[in-house]
Amino acid sequence: MTIVFTGGGTGGHxxxxxxxxxxxxxxxxxxRLIEPTLYYLAPNAFDEKSLFENGIAYIHxxxxxxxxxxxxxxxxxxxxxxxxxxxxxxxxxxxxxDVVMSKGGYxxxxxxxxxxxxxxxxxxxxxxxxxxxxxxxxxxxxxxxAISFESAATYFPDRVQSKIARTGIPIRKALMRxxxxxxxxxxxxxxxxxxxxxxxxxxxxxxxxxxVLSSLVRLVSFANIxxxxxxxxxxxxxxxxxxxxxxxxxxxxYHPINYLSEISLQRAAGVADIVLSRAGANSIAxxxxxKKPAILIPxxxxxxxxxxxNAFSYAKTGAAIVLDEENLTQHILVSEIERILNDPExxxxxxxxxxxxxxxxxARILANQVLAVALPHES
Numbered sequence: 001m002t003i004v005f006t007g008g009g010t011g012g013h014x015x016x017x018x019x020x021x022x023x024x025x026x027x028x029x030x031x032r033l034i035e036p037t038l039y040y041l042a043p044n045a046f047d048e049k050s051l052f053e054n055g056i057a058y059i060h061x062x063x064x065x066x067x068x069x070x071x072x073x074x075x076x077x078x079x080x081x082x083x084x085x086x087x088x089x090x091x092x093x094x095x096x097x098d099v100v101m102s103k104g105g106y107x108x109x110x111x112x113x114x115x116x117x118x119x120x121x122x123x124x125x126x127x128x129x130x131x132x133x134x135x136x137x138x139x140x141x142x143x144x145x146a147i148s149f150e151s152a153a154t155y156f157p158d159r160v161q162s163k164i165a166r167t168g169i170p171i172r173k174a175l176m177r178x179x180x181x182x183x184x185x186x187x188x189x190x191x192x193x194x195x196x197x198x199x200x201x202x203x204x205x206x207x208x209x210x211x212v213l214s215s216l217v218r219l220v221s222f223a224n225i226x227x228x229x230x231x232x233x234x235x236x237x238x239x240x241x242x243x244x245x246x247x248x249x250x251x252x253x254y255h256p257i258n259y260l261s262e263i264s265l266q267r268a269a270g271v272a273d274i275v276l277s278r279a280g281a282n283s284i285a286x287x288x289x290x291k292k293p294a295i296l297i298p299x300x301x302x303x304x305x306x307x308x309x310n311a312f313s314y315a316k317t318g319a320a321i322v323l324d325e326e327n328l329t330q331h332i333l334v335s336e337i338e339r340i341l342n343d344p345e346x347x348x349x350x351x352x353x354x355x356x357x358x359x360x361x362x363a364r365i366l367a368n369q370v371l372a373v374a375l376p377h378e379s
């Protein structure tokens with residue numbers, strides 16, 4: 001049995017694939033099936049370590065972006081995508097997988113088209129409350145369509161509604177549990193002080209970094225700060241943090257980190273009293289499993305249409321508040337954090353409200369769907 005995964009662009013497209021691969025490994029062992037051969041076809045490997053650890057071979061497939069605005073790059077990227085389709089056709093013809101599992105994103109388009117041309121079954125999964133263009137396009141080729149938010153179904157055409165099922169968002173096994181024990185020592189946090197965990201998504205968030213850095217003096221006066229800055233922004237954030245805090249007596253409470261590994265994130269989530277985050281579907285699903293009160297700052301609608309809907313869908317549970325980036329100030333950010341941290345009943349209520357939002361079995365459900373399509377095709 002051969003299974004191909006595709007998707008690309010961000011961690012939101014990549015890490016659910018890892019979660020599904022983990023669940024597939026468990027199911028194959030339980031059902032005593034022959035171990036499948038797994039491939040990941042995308043413009044970049046994103047996280048080679050995770051691919052290697054899960055026995056997934058990476059094959060480069062070029063893909064171009066289609067922008068919402070007029071740009072000459074749309075013309076050049078069209079030819080990149082066309083090249084990607086040809087490359088994916090040759091690759092899939094050689095591998096002839098039993099199913100293609102697509103997580104969407106521009107990187108999935110060439111492989112999905114090639115699979116359709118070769119009559120290979122395609123399953124797509126949409127994490128966001130409002131589906132991305134790649135998955136809306138791929139829906140017409142899909143055998144099954146998995147969604148995470150009920151609202152996502154309304155964006156797909158009537159003719160594919162019978163293929164849609166809500167599965168939830170696949171989360172890696174390691175992130176389903178948090179590790180509060182030893183977290184303070186591991187992360188070098190001050191005891192008896194609340195901890196704020198700041199997440200900017202897999203690539204970091206420059207605007208969130210800026211508002212946090214400008215608020216640092218006030219924030220460290222009452223809390224530890226674990227700040228995931230993103231690889232590209234780490235050196236700048238660290239340098240600004242040193243200058244801003246200078247000889248502040250609480251300067252050691254600020255902990256900028258370029259990237260949080262699974263173990264680091266487990267421990268940071270375990271010790272966090274509140275989480276400040278972008279509103280990617282994966283981030284929200286993880287925060288929901290951790291049952292932590294959250295402040296969500298979605299990417300503005302002018303840049304991305306999905307995060308705002310994700311944020312308000314989650315906020316309806318009472319587990320989070322949503323702050324608009326375009327109107328965000330130091331005063332608003334610090335005041336909202338203090339309001340939640342200074343009200344233990346509110347914090348507890350927000351954490352409890354997250355119960356049931358994230359289905360911990362989502363990866364297993366999707367893995368079962370992949371096997372249900374792949375096994376008949378194999379025979």
